[in-house]
Amino acid sequence: MxxxxxxxxxxxxxxxxxxxxxxxxxxxxxxxxxxYVAEPAYSWRVLDEVRGGIYAYGVDDPPEGQSVSVNLELLTSRLPIGGQAWFVPRLHVGATINTDDAPSHGYAGLTWTVDVLDKVFVEATFGGGVHDGDTGADAPVGESALGCSVLFRESASLGFRFNENWSVIGTVEHLSNAGLCDANRGITEAGARIGYRF
Missing domain, CATH: 1.20.5 (Single alpha-helices involved in coiled-coils or other helix-helix interfaces)
Structure with a gap:
């Protein structure tokens, strides 16, 4: 009980x-x-994009005349530093190989990309390059006197994204020594490239 x-x-x-x-x-x-939702950690990628295309050598009427160059470029993702996205650059390394007797060069530097429309972007780069052309002021007839073996390199581009992976980019690049050497003919090329972003 x-x-x-x-x-x-x-x-x-x-x-x-x-x-x-x-x-x-x-x-x-x-x-x-x-x-509260935990944000994923930023993952910096060594290989973020590959670009390749064709440039016209001789847009500034050099002694070598006009010819065709092939360009290949690799880019990282934006550097893992704070700031506005347009201010944070990517690293790039590339080569522009001439198919004739004009100088070829390899280069590296920083790339700044700014979106101006949903699918349209502009870019500016700055860095340095090493070429295989003539450096002396007494360069043979028909060859540019580039002054130094190592040159400054700048480029400007206008691009269009088809989707998150593919894009087409129009680019003008210029290399010179900014008057630091006896001669300073420089190299200027322009053309179009296709980019693939991973």
Missing amino acids: RISTHIFAAIPAAALLCGAAHAADLVAPSPAAEA
Whole structure:
């Protein structure tokens, strides 16, 4: 009789606990708890984009005349530093190989990309390049006197994105030594490239 009394006495307490549990389930989570979502860590990629295309050598009427060059360029993702996206550059490395007797060069530097429309962007780059052309002021007839083996390199581009992976880019690039060497003929090329972003 005493055992059954204890059982009946425990039933109301159990009902109270169950009711409290159900009530807790009905309470909506706080807005602060819902608002907090951990952001994924930024992952910097060494190879973010590959570009390749054709340039016209001789747009500035050099002694070598006009010819065709092939360009290949690799770019990283934006550097993992703070700031506005347009201010944060990517690293690039590339080569422009001439198919005739004009100078070829390899280069590296920084690329700044700015979106001007949903699919349209502009770019500016700055860095340096090394060429295989003549450096002396007494360069043979028909060859540019580039002054130094190592030159500054700048480029400007206008691009259009077909989708998140593919784009087409029109580019003008220029290399010179900024008057630091005896001669400073420079190299200027322009053309179009296709880019693929991973």
